[in-house]
Amino acid sequence: MGLLEQCEAAFGSPDLYRVLGVRREASPEEIRRGYHRASLRVHPDRAEPRDKEEATRRFQILSKAYAVLSDAEQRAVYDEQGSVDEEGEALRGERDWQEYWRLLFKKITVKDIEDFEKSYKDSEEELADIKAAYMDFEGDMDRIMESVLCADYTDEPRIRKIIEKAIESGEVPSYKGFVKEAKQKMIARKRRAEKEAREAEKTKDELGLGGEDDLKALIQSRNKDRKKEMDDFLAQLEAKYGNNAKKGGKKTAAKKGKK
Numbered sequence: 181m182g183l184l185e186q187c188e189a190a191f192g193s194p195d196l197y198r199v200l201g202v203r204r205e206a207s208p209e210e211i212r213r214g215y216h217r218a219s220l221r222v223h224p225d226r227a228e229p230r231d232k233e234e235a236t237r238r239f240q241i242l243s244k245a246y247a248v249l250s251d252a253e254q255r256a257v258y259d260e261q262g263s264v265d266e267e268g269e270a271l272r273g274e275r276d277w278q279e280y281w282r283l284l285f286k287k288i289t290v291k292d293i294e295d296f297e298k299s300y301k302d303s304e305e306e307l308a309d310i311k312a313a314y315m316d317f318e319g320d321m322d323r324i325m326e327s328v329l330c331a332d333y334t335d336e337p338r339i340r341k342i343i344e345k346a347i348e349s350g351e352v353p354s355y356k357g358f359v360k361e362a363k364q365k366m367i368a369r370k371r372r373a374e375k376e377a378r379e380a381e382k383t384k385d386e387l388g389l390g391g392e393d394d395l396k397a398l399i400q401s402r403n404k405d406r407k408k409e410m411d412d413f414l415a416q417l418e419a420k421y422g423n424n425a426k427k428g429g430k431k432t433a434a435k436k437g438k439k
Contacts, residue, residue: 183248183264186241192323193316196245196258201309201329204259208250215246220296221329297330306330307342311352314343319358322365333369 184194191199197206202214219242220226227235248254248264258264300306309328317323324339325331331339346352347359 182266183241183244187245190238190241192327196249196264198316199242199245200249211246211249215242215250217296217300217329218242220293226293300330310339310342311346314346314352314355314358319343319355319361321358321361321369325369333372336366336369 181189184196187196187199188194193199197204199218200211200214201218202211206214219239222235222238222242224232224236224239248258254265306328310324313324313327317327321336321340324343325333325336328335328339343352343358347354
């Protein structure tokens, strides 16, 4: 499987720019920052032991995408032909991608992740990413939540409100997959959030790097708060739509549009 097919399978798009979360016109420095930002989400050093193999695979694919776009000649070929040189130096198989990453960036820490998350969430950049993901995946919340940086399933109430506001203002269309999403899918996300919270409690020492216990405790506390927010969110949905669902329900402002 070539790099573009790997990107499609791992990140939902064969577009190298989209995988790194940058514009096609991005400068080399913007591409480097995009790679750093995306790598913080998938870096194997922050993965749970059982997820490390998958995180490593995705990290390697991400690094290959950056290797192509950071090479002026390879990028020019990709821009012109939409293909990459699988045998070229940028993608040579023997490269140690984690060592390559460490040569570009300092060792990742819990504080790095926390600082980036604080600056990214509720920023204009995150807002644009959420809208883009909504459009790309036509309202599929599972894929939206997987795509948006730093988002876990307990961020859904906040992200859903952002999308609903964008629909009401006419910035994005109303997709059926979003406005009429099955309750079972929402419950599945809630269960995943509960599982993550339990695992975070059990694997306290694995949440970060470098023994920063105060930050670990902060992460754990935040996860519990988010779980409660998800519980409240689903309870509100049940109260609002539970009875109406059996009778066909009412249309809300968020349900306007073509789809």
